[in-house]
Amino acid sequence: MADEKAERYIQRSSEIDAKAYAINYGAHREGMTKEEIAQYYSEWAYRGTYDHDLSPERYHGPEYAADVVSNHFIKNRESAKILDVAAGTGRLGEELFHRGFRNIDALDPAEGMLSVARKRGAYKDYFCEFMDGHALDIKNDTYDCVVVSGGMGEGHIPCRAVPEMIRIAKPGGLVCIVMREEYISYVEEYIDRLEPLFKQLEIEGKWQLISRTIVPKYSFDNNGVIFQYKAL
Numbered sequence: 337m338a339d340e341k342a343e344r345y346i347q348r349s350s351e352i353d354a355k356a357y358a359i360n361y362g363a364h365r366e367g368m369t370k371e372e373i374a375q376y377y378s379e380w381a382y383r384g385t386y387d388h389d390l391s392p393e394r395y396h397g398p399e400y401a402a403d404v405v406s407n408h409f410i411k412n413r414e415s416a417k418i419l420d421v422a423a424g425t426g427r428l429g430e431e432l433f434h435r436g437f438r439n440i441d442a443l444d445p446a447e448g449m450l451s452v453a454r455k456r457g458a459y460k461d462y463f464c465e466f467m468d469g470h471a472l473d474i475k476n477d478t479y480d481c482v483v484v485s486g487g488m489g490e491g492h493i494p495c496r497a498v499p500e501m502i503r504i505a506k507p508g509g510l511v512c513i514v515m516r517e518e519y520i521s522y523v524e525e526y527i528d529r530l531e532p533l534f535k536q537l538e539i540e541g542k543w544q545l546i547s548r549t550i551v552p553k554y555s556f557d558n559n560g561v562i563f564q565y566k567a568l
């Protein structure tokens with residue numbers, strides 16, 4: 337399904353868009369280990385082409401996420417403590433920095449991606465780590481906002497990592513996940529699991545849904561879905 341869809345997109349797109357799509361798809365192939373995925377991203381970043389391939393014309397995740405976070409924090413942007421999960425090359429951090437946020441940390445397992453993010457200078461602390469459900473060396477209730485843009489996908493952040501995001505968010509803090517909508521229905525890890533888990537965590541009183549919004553042209557011509565939850 338994913339292969340066929342990628343093939344269809346590649347066939348009908350301009351050469352440059354098709355190339356970018358294919359490179360991005362290379363990080364989302366079934367059967368890749370998480371280490372292979374991190375290495376793929378690192379090499380992509382070290383080649384210096386990630387930000388061009390996933391430029392704002394082709395990938396709007398960071399802008400969508402920055403809008404959500406900005407709308408949530410009208411005041412106290414300088415002090416609001418934010419964790420950008422799967423921060424990559426730091427486009428979201430840069431967007432947030434431009435909007436007045438000054439207390440942002442970055443987490444990503446791909447050192448090559450973080451090396452580009454470091455040059456942007458938007459973040460305070462860097463965690464070269466997977467968000468995969470293991471307990472991070474971060475205290476409970478640390479962040480006013482935990483935000484993910486583009487970190488969900490085949491082999492990427494698994495369902496079991498969601499409680500860890502809530503654990504490190506302060507009660508009342510924002511947990512925001514921005515992802516490609518179709519992944520919910522074709523990434524094996526998420527099918528009939530991700531949204532039921534979100535609901536289960538709500539039933540357990542771990543968080544509360546603020547909104548679930550579909551947005552157009554999130555990535556290439558694919559819709560995105562933005563989940564906003566209040567950690568409890």
Ligand SMILES: C[S@@+](CC[C@H](N)C(=O)[O-])C[C@H]1O[C@@H](n2cnc3c(N)ncnc32)[C@H](O)[C@@H]1O
Pocket residue numbers: 370373374377397398421422423424425426427428443444445446449465466467468484485486487491492493494
């Ligand atoms: C498409 S990029 C998105 C980067 C950035 N957030 C952006 O919007 O430009 C996906 C990122 O997810 C990271 N990633 C993959 N698996 C991850 C995991 N289990 N935990 C945290 N980050 C992960 C990759 O290293 C990569 O930097």
